[in-house]
Amino acid sequence: MLQVCHLAKSYGDLQVLKDVSMKISEGEVVCIIGPSGSGKSTFLRCLNLLEVPQQGEIIYLGQNIMEPQVDIRLIRKEIGMVFQNFNLFPLYTVLNNVSIAPIKNKNFSAKAAKEIAMKVLTDVGMENKIDAYPRQLSGGQQQRVAIARALAMEPKIMLFDEPTSALDPELVGDVLAVMRKLAQDGMTMIIVTHEMAFAKDVADRVIFMDKGYIVEEGTAHEIFSNPQNERTREFLSRVL
Ligand code: ADP
Ligand code: MG
Numbered sequence: 001m002l003q004v005c006h007l008a009k010s011y012g013d014l015q016v017l018k019d020v021s022m023k024i025s026e027g028e029v030v031c032i033i034g035p036s037g038s039g040k041s042t043f044l045r046c047l048n049l050l051e052v053p054q055q056g057e058i059i060y061l062g063q064n065i066m067e068p069q070v071d072i073r074l075i076r077k078e079i080g081m082v083f084q085n086f087n088l089f090p091l092y093t094v095l096n097n098v099s100i101a102p103i104k105n106k107n108f109s110a111k112a113a114k115e116i117a118m119k120v121l122t123d124v125g126m127e128n129k130i131d132a133y134p135r136q137l138s139g140g141q142q143q144r145v146a147i148a149r150a151l152a153m154e155p156k157i158m159l160f161d162e163p164t165s166a167l168d169p170e171l172v173g174d175v176l177a178v179m180r181k182l183a184q185d186g187m188t189m190i191i192v193t194h195e196m197a198f199a200k201d202v203a204d205r206v207i208f209m210d211k212g213y214i215v216e217e218g219t220a221h222e223i224f225s226n227p228q229n230e231r232t233r234e235f236l237s238r239v240l
Contacts, residue, residue, distance in 0.1 A: 001026045001188055002047070002079075002157060007056035009042055016042045017053065018212035024157070024190060029183045031199035031220075032192045034209035035235060040192045043209070044159045047190070048079040077105055080150035081159045084166050086142040088134040088149070094121065095130040098149045105153065113152070120148040124178045140171030144178055151182075158182065160191040196240055200224050208232045 002024045009017040016039045024030050032040050045051040047058060049065065049072050057064050065075050088097050098121060099113035108116070121127045124144040134142050143163055150158060160179065164172040176198050183189060183202050193199055199206055199220060206223040208216045208231070216229045224240075227233045 001028075001061065003057075003059040004047070005057040005059070007043070007046060007053050007058070009039075009046055009051060009053045016212055017046070020056070020209075020212070020214055022207065022214060022217070024188060026188055027186045028204045029187075029189045029191065029202055030205045030207060031203035032190065032207045032209055033194070033196070033199060033223075033235070033239075034215075038209045039212045040209055041161050044081070044161050044190065044192060047157075047159060048076055048081055050081070073105065077153050078156045079159060080153055080155035080157070082143070082146050082150050082161070082163050084162045086134070086139070086146045086166075088142055088146055090134050092133075093130065094126060094132050094134075094137070094145050097134070097145055098152050101149060102152050116152050116154075117148070120151040121145070123151065123181075124148045125174070138171055139167045140174045143167065143175045147175075147178055147182075157188045157190070160189065160193070162192050162194065164193070164195060194239065196224070196236075208235065210235070 004020060004022050007017050007020040020043060034040055042051060046053045058066055060075065063070065092100065095117055098117035102108040102113040102116055103110060118127065121130060124147050126141060126144050126148060129137060129141065164175050167175065176195060180202055203220045206218060206220050207214050208223060210231050216223060216227060216232045223232065227236060
């Protein structure tokens, strides 16, 4: 479904992604782990062109989306993203936060957008809060609304950048449960996370990134129980 070949990205003199290649098939869940500063967020942001890589290819359904003629908006419709800090619109209600994207980007009527918003808000367990404003919600509730907002675009792939890192510990479980359900329903997902137990449980594949490279990649069992690379072992010894 998505294939990344020899991706490189620098900010000025700082090369953040050095030579990153990976693939993900439809319905697969890939978790990316690794130390802070290793380029995980930059990598995810490149995948839906929030950042423009200097080198390499990103092939989505057979098309290199880095070609200049590709419509970036189309890619963003198909590849949804959920951020660490929710990024909800503070002045919109929950319902409007979720329905605005299909109205603006998919030319949905207000009625059709509301219908899909209600469906995805129900999927994330937030159907009782449709008239609330973000500030009236807990972090975990805001993140579930942010997930619903991404789902309202009916994406083919969902990217998650540390979706539970900003949450109080007791709120993490609800968000992970929503993501687990999405995985079970067959969503293709790439998840940057520090939740190792979740990754062990849900990931079809785990990628360990360090210093702008994919250092090691394998099943959750291979990475967590039998890591081959010294850097992977050292990282896991600090976080597990
Ligand atoms: P991670 O998500 O693994 O913590 P990031 O991709 O956020 O890593 O960052 C990798 C490196 O790139 C860090 O050294 C960070 O400071 C730098 N970086 C990230 N975004 C920018 C930016 N917009 N401009 C300059 N440097 C950046
Ligand atoms: Mg990051």
